[in-house]
Amino acid sequence: MILPLTIFTQLATSCAPTVHVETLAAIARTESAFHTGAINDNTDRRRYLPRSREEAIALATDLVTVKRHSVDLGLMQVNSANLPSLGLTVADAFDPCKNIAGGARVLVAAYRTPAAGQDTQPALLQALSRYNTGHHAKGFSNGYVAKIQASAEQIVPAIRVDRTPSSGQAEREASVAPAPPPSWDVFGQARYARQYGGAVFGGSHPPAPVSPPPAPPAQPAPVRLQPVQMEASADAAASSQ
Secondary structure (H helix, E strand, O other), X not given: OEOOHHHHHHHHHHHOOOEOHHHHHXXXXXXXXXXXXXXXXXXXXXXXXXXXXXXXXXXXXXXXXXXXXXXXXXXXXXEHHHHHHHOOOOOHHHOXXXXXXXXXXXXXXXOOOOOOOOOOXXXXXXXXXXXXXXXXXXXXXXXXXXXXXXXXXXXXXHHHHHHOOOHHHXXXXXOOOOOOOOOOOHHHHHHHHHHHOOOOEOOEOOOOXXXXXXXXXXXXXXXXXXXXXXXXXXXXXXXXX
16 A cells, blocks of 8 residues: 555645645655555554555544544544544545645645745745644654655655656757746756756856866755745644644
């Protein structure tokens, strides 16, 4: 029941377009290791990895509806308390598309759009803290936000490889290179450099090479989680855990 990254990427793109797929993938890796049937019983502090969707639904139904436990469900570990507000049933939580969409909605509700011109990264990290704990800071102190960032370091390069265009497509796109991304968009800069060659300098097109002397390989830029792509309501704080 492990969902391949390529399939997760496709589902996240179509089922949860309001949050960048790379951010969702980092959450899913941290929460469930991409196991579609993962169950975490917060009440008994036990974790289950059922072998089938049917087994997961039966176990979760018993824990949630009979024993009234607080349980995190599926890929994004959506908490059982959030199911009614998300319009999901226990069975829905083990549908990959619905689970990803539900997790994205929880994250969007936790996101506070920063003022114009301000860096979006702190707001996103605080939203991730709320996703885990319901509090803007506790997810930092318990290590959750750091785990998400570590997951992004491993997940994002793989997603980038999956999205690399074919040689024919790259040749066509290289003929007319668009303006490069802004300096804060580390992911976008890396993608631009890979597709069109060169580095991004100050938001302009890269200068033509002039046979520079050999230099040691550049260290890769730290992975920067992508911002939520929809303004969230300031009243809608939510927790997945």
